[in-house]
Amino acid sequence: MISCKDISFSYDGKVPTLSNVTLDIADGEFLCILGGNGSGKSTLAKHLNALLVPDSGSVEVDGLNTSDPQLVYDVRSRVGMVFQNPDDQLVATLVENDIAFGPENLGVPTSELSQRVADALASVGLMGFEQHETHALSGGQKQRVAIAGALAMHPEVLILDEASSMLDPRGRHGLLKVCQELNHAGMTIVMITHFMEEAALADRVVLLDRGRIALEGTPEEILTRADELHSLNLEEPFACQLALELKRRGLDITPHVDEESVVTEIRAAMGRHIETSLCDKTAASDEAPQSSDTAPLIQFEHVYYSYEKSTRERARRRKKNAPATQAAEWGNDPNAVWALRDISFDVHEGEMLGIAGHTGSGKSTIIQHMNGLVHPTQGRVLLQGASMADKHVNETAKTTVGMVFQYPEHQLFANTVFEDVAFGPQNLGLSANEVTERVLEALRLVGLDADEVAQKSPFELSGGQQRRCAFAGVLAMRPRVLVLDEPVAGLDPAARTEFLQLIDDLHARGLTIVMVSHSMEDIATHCDRVLIMNKGSIVSLGTPREVFASDRDLKSIGLGLPAPQHMARLLRDAGIPLPHRRLYSTKTLAKSIVALAAGGVA
Amino acid sequence: MSEQSTHIQFQNTNKWETKQLVTMALMCAIGAIFMYVQIPILPSAPFLSYDPSLVPAMVCGFAYGPVSGLTVGVLAVVIHALTTGDWVGGLMNIVAAIFFILPAALTYKKLHSFRGAVTGLILGIVCATAASIVSNLTIGVWFWYPSMDFIMPLIGPAIIPFNLIKTALNSVLTLAVYKAISNLITPEKQQVKGK
Amino acid sequence: MEAFSFGSYYAGRSFVHRLDPRTKLLAGFGFLFIALASHTFPALAVLAIGIGISYALARIPAHYAVRSVAPLMVLVAFVAILTLFTEQSGRVLFHLGFIQISEGSIYSCCFIACRMFLMMCGMSLVTMTTTTLDLTQAVEKLLMPLARVGFPAHEIGMILGIALRFMPQFATELSQTYQAQVSRGAKVASGPIGSLKFLSSISIPLFASVFRHAETLASAMDARCHHGEAGRTRLHPLRFCAHDVAAGIFMLALILCAAAVIILL
Numbered sequence A: 001m002i003s004c005k006d007i008s009f010s011y012d013g014k015v016p017t018l019s020n021v022t023l024d025i026a027d028g029e030f031l032c033i034l035g036g037n038g039s040g041k042s043t044l045a046k047h048l049n050a051l052l053v054p055d056s057g058s059v060e061v062d063g064l065n066t067s068d069p070q071l072v073y074d075v076r077s078r079v080g081m082v083f084q085n086p087d088d089q090l091v092a093t094l095v096e097n098d099i100a101f102g103p104e105n106l107g108v109p110t111s112e113l114s115q116r117v118a119d120a121l122a123s124v125g126l127m128g129f130e131q132h133e134t135h136a137l138s139g140g141q142k143q144r145v146a147i148a149g150a151l152a153m154h155p156e157v158l159i160l161d162e163a164s165s166m167l168d169p170r171g172r173h174g175l176l177k178v179c180q181e182l183n184h185a186g187m188t189i190v191m192i193t194h195f196m197e198e199a200a201l202a203d204r205v206v207l208l209d210r211g212r213i214a215l216e217g218t219p220e221e222i223l224t225r226a227d228e229l230h231s232l233n234l235e236e237p238f239a240c241q242l243a244l245e246l247k248r249r250g251l252d253i254t255p256h257v258d259e260e261s262v263v264t265e266i267r268a269a270m271g272r273h274i275e276t277s278l279c280d281k282t283a284a285s286d287e288a289p290q291s292s293d294t295a296p297l298i299q300f301e302h303v304y305y306s307y308e309k310s311t312r313e314r315a316r317r318r319k320k321n322a323p324a325t326q327a328a329e330w331g332n333d334p335n336a337v338w339a340l341r342d343i344s345f346d347v348h349e350g351e352m353l354g355i356a357g358h359t360g361s362g363k364s365t366i367i368q369h370m371n372g373l374v375h376p377t378q379g380r381v382l383l384q385g386a387s388m389a390d391k392h393v394n395e396t397a398k399t400t401v402g403m404v405f406q407y408p409e410h411q412l413f414a415n416t417v418f419e420d421v422a423f424g425p426q427n428l429g430l431s432a433n434e435v436t437e438r439v440l441e442a443l444r445l446v447g448l449d450a451d452e453v454a455q456k457s458p459f460e461l462s463g464g465q466q467r468r469c470a471f472a473g474v475l476a477m478r479p480r481v482l483v484l485d486e487p488v489a490g491l492d493p494a495a496r497t498e499f500l501q502l503i504d505d506l507h508a509r510g511l512t513i514v515m516v517s518h519s520m521e522d523i524a525t526h527c528d529r530v531l532i533m534n535k536g537s538i539v540s541l542g543t544p545r546e547v548f549a550s551d552r553d554l555k556s557i558g559l560g561l562p563a564p565q566h567m568a569r570l571l572r573d574a575g576i577p578l579p580h581r582r583l584y585s586t587k588t589l590a591k592s593i594v595a596l597a598a599g600g601v602a
Numbered sequence B: 001m002s003e004q005s006t007h008i009q010f011q012n013t014n015k016w017e018t019k020q021l022v023t024m025a026l027m028c029a030i031g032a033i034f035m036y037v038q039i040p041i042l043p044s045a046p047f048l049s050y051d052p053s054l055v056p057a058m059v060c061g062f063a064y065g066p067v068s069g070l071t072v073g074v075l076a077v078v079i080h081a082l083t084t085g086d087w088v089g090g091l092m093n094i095v096a097a098i099f100f101i102l103p104a105a106l107t108y109k110k111l112h113s114f115r116g117a118v119t120g121l122i123l124g125i126v127c128a129t130a131a132s133i134v135s136n137l138t139i140g141v142w143f144w145y146p147s148m149d150f151i152m153p154l155i156g157p158a159i160i161p162f163n164l165i166k167t168a169l170n171s172v173l174t175l176a177v178y179k180a181i182s183n184l185i186t187p188e189k190q191q192v193k194g195k
Numbered sequence C: 001m002e003a004f005s006f007g008s009y010y011a012g013r014s015f016v017h018r019l020d021p022r023t024k025l026l027a028g029f030g031f032l033f034i035a036l037a038s039h040t041f042p043a044l045a046v047l048a049i050g051i052g053i054s055y056a057l058a059r060i061p062a063h064y065a066v067r068s069v070a071p072l073m074v075l076v077a078f079v080a081i082l083t084l085f086t087e088q089s090g091r092v093l094f095h096l097g098f099i100q101i102s103e104g105s106i107y108s109c110c111f112i113a114c115r116m117f118l119m120m121c122g123m124s125l126v127t128m129t130t131t132t133l134d135l136t137q138a139v140e141k142l143l144m145p146l147a148r149v150g151f152p153a154h155e156i157g158m159i160l161g162i163a164l165r166f167m168p169q170f171a172t173e174l175s176q177t178y179q180a181q182v183s184r185g186a187k188v189a190s191g192p193i194g195s196l197k198f199l200s201s202i203s204i205p206l207f208a209s210v211f212r213h214a215e216t217l218a219s220a221m222d223a224r225c226h227h228g229e230a231g232r233t234r235l236h237p238l239r240f241c242a243h244d245v246a247a248g249i250f251m252l253a254l255i256l257c258a259a260a261v262i263i264l265l
């Protein structure tokens, strides 16, 4: 279908972005391209679509050479492409206009257009969305519309360039399902991703490293080579992590990339022990219950919040939407009256609180209450015992509670990194000396070298550095509480680990941390307490063990369990007597399994 | 999937490169949004309020030349007029946009430096203020005001100072924005440092 | 999410709603110019009847119509009040210090207020019955003849379309940046330098975001064969139909009536 012969490409004529890449993609194949940030994945993808042409070598799609200007539109109509950010690839206000954009450009007759739109929408599972406005869709829906827009051109190949990386788990799952269905229907899929669980589903995996193909093979071959993956800023899928950990501990298991085969392997490896040790003792908890007797720093008392300001409007809506509220399948009903309902909890001094919940469940709304950006419609929020409704307290809240919003790098604005970080302290009216001192301290805290970056424009930094710079801007306010809204969204695995480490360090220095995250693993491993939200109310609040280890089904509200927890459940279902009511990490889970296999009790 | 057998041949008839076209469109969107920002600056004429809506057009004019800047400025006004229904006000805003952006962008095109930008903006301030007087006396009188005599006494105390302040604010903001983002406009390799 | 609804479109299926947007746009402009030419109350009365019929045909609830015209009324009120004090002729009815109201000023005040009110009703009827999307298409279509002489009509249509698509998104981004900067202690009012800094601290990120979006959006459009107007088809091409002819005749009749009244009286 597509064949790349020895292509090299450079953006500036000096540093090669791709060098001597040779790659054949077969008809109907599901290919996955992996690689760390900046390894040239997107550049390669753009070559497959004639958006870029190689400096040397050739790319042929269906036998058409992409560097022939006569054939550009032929190539592009055969190869559809979906990009990373759901927000910036839809061109029209209405879904149907957006999907029709490609076929319109191809000159498809008007009589056929609406059929194409309907078909494309049906194949991504969005029947009847023609008249919806694109900006009002959820991220996952937007990506599906983008796929439909490519499908409406009747392409033979679909390229997804990290299309799922900005979605929540549910959206990601849905998107992947669509891709698999398309693949089964005969479409060739080329997927670029940072999520190894997705790569595990491909027929073939290609690993890029600095513009070269480093490894190539089936997921089973490639994704189980932990050391090589780590050296390329990637990590192996969880199932494989566990298998490798077990192997290290002496259990004879062949690593696999999917959970089922690993479960089978484990069962096989310890088959004979299961009969002997069928005594499923519900072991006592292995961690001491958290004592939370430190002073509450922020208190929520029966907080209700509505984005609708006037009571009359609220009442009108309530009347109109009373039955519809029930109907919302998941997420808040967009017309629901309350974004938050009866929220009461405390944030304690020095703790790390994780907040999870599906999209639109009110996480961002909650944290905006914490520094007085918004005020509850009913109820109160107290900061150190004083109500934030008070103007004075509200002022203090701005300095006591530091807010890092989602994609904080999007707020950088000043000419130099120094000025940007200094913006907060200057607003506090501090002396020049103190401002400098704080800026340097903040830059050091986030691991940026002040001598190197302080005088650069923040827009010249790399993505990860920009985020650090934005962090520093908040830390320079010397907050006591740091509130983070999805701090690691959109980073590759290595950068995620680094950032979580940074947050842990800040926590260890005594900062109270509130972190919103979609990743249950991150919350389970890093946070002291977890708050789960659903439709604007609190579903559960407690230590990760209390929340995740209880058999309460988080799936019913659209959330998954942390991967080790999920695996433990699968193993239990497969008849392996792992104790209930325990919070597992990869290590402890492996330890328990090995102990069981050795004939002991986990 | 279906077979694409016929050969597709089109001419690219676009006047602008896709990326420039898209940037202009997004600037237009920002301009149209900024029109909803209303900051009253003169107590003597409360209906004259400041909005930074010409900044995107001016940034575009500096980045891509006068024609692009003008297109963005005019289209932002058109969008606003079409959404709110205030066509006559829109007409006056278009005149203001033309006379603010054109002199500045032309000067900057000739003299591609910080000094060129400042000179251009000052020229823009003068032209735009003059144009606003004329448009109040013509368009305003045709559509709104009962007669010339009505608007004459307002020129000195309201229209001139208001337009001066407004365009000056726009100019300073443009400089700040353009300086901050200028290395995003042209990719690193082509960029001429130190403007 | 009902993030931001721009404009004053009122969804409906009435006769006026179903007209071709070009017809409405042209009729709107036509109306503006007859209003401009009307210098007497009888002519205004003819226009008022015309507008009344159009509103009735559009079946827009009265309160909705009022709400959408209201913001424009500020200017009407302002001009009307100023007229009351500046335009003097005829018998003086009221005198207090430098304030003086005469018969002539009351007459001009009423006349100006009525005429401006009618104009604004006309313009806002068009925006209430047509989505901005359709209007931008109409603008593009009406400019098309100029494309022969090299005028970028199609590009302008594209720009308008994309701009409309991104307005709600930028509005959301604007409010997010605003919140972020406020969290860092930025204050709206703190002297001219301070407020300029505040303004730039929330607008520069927005401009940076333009360039971030433009990169991918351009690739996404190119990948979908964006190549200009030649050989392009439309999902919903604009077509004039019988309704539009009827509306055209109505408009013509209105113009003739108004002209007759202006000339005869």
Ligand SMILES: Nc1ncnc2c1ncn2[C@@H]1O[C@H](COP(=O)(O)OP(=O)(O)OP(=O)(O)O)[C@@H](O)[C@H]1O
Pocket: A011, A012, A017, A035, A036, A037, A038, A039, A040, A041, A042, A043, A044, A492, B187
């Ligand atoms: N338009 C451009 N101009 C100049 N250099 C570029 C451009 N786009 C990318 N590069 C450079 O080329 C290299 C490869 O970039 P590319 O976007 O292909 O990486 P990637 O593997 O897709 O990374 P990511 O995971 O961040 O998406 C990077 O070093 C990047 O800085």
Ligand SMILES: Nc1ncnc2c1ncn2[C@@H]1O[C@H](COP(=O)(O)OP(=O)(O)OP(=O)(O)O)[C@@H](O)[C@H]1O
Pocket: A168, A307, A332, A333, A334, A339, A357, A358, A359, A360, A361, A362, A363, A364, A365, A366, C001, C002, C003
């Ligand atoms: N500015 C706003 N105006 C009106 N409604 C809003 C606004 N912001 C959020 N909402 C609504 O409030 C509810 C909660 O939104 P919130 O942003 O707090 O969710 P979230 O849990 O942070 O979601 P996500 O994971 O997508 O960030 C949603 O139903 C949303 O539609």
Ligand SMILES: [Mg+2]
Pocket: A041, A042, A043, A161, A162
């Ligand atoms: Mg990429």
Ligand SMILES: [Mg+2]
Pocket: A363, A364, A365, A485
């Ligand atoms: Mg959120």
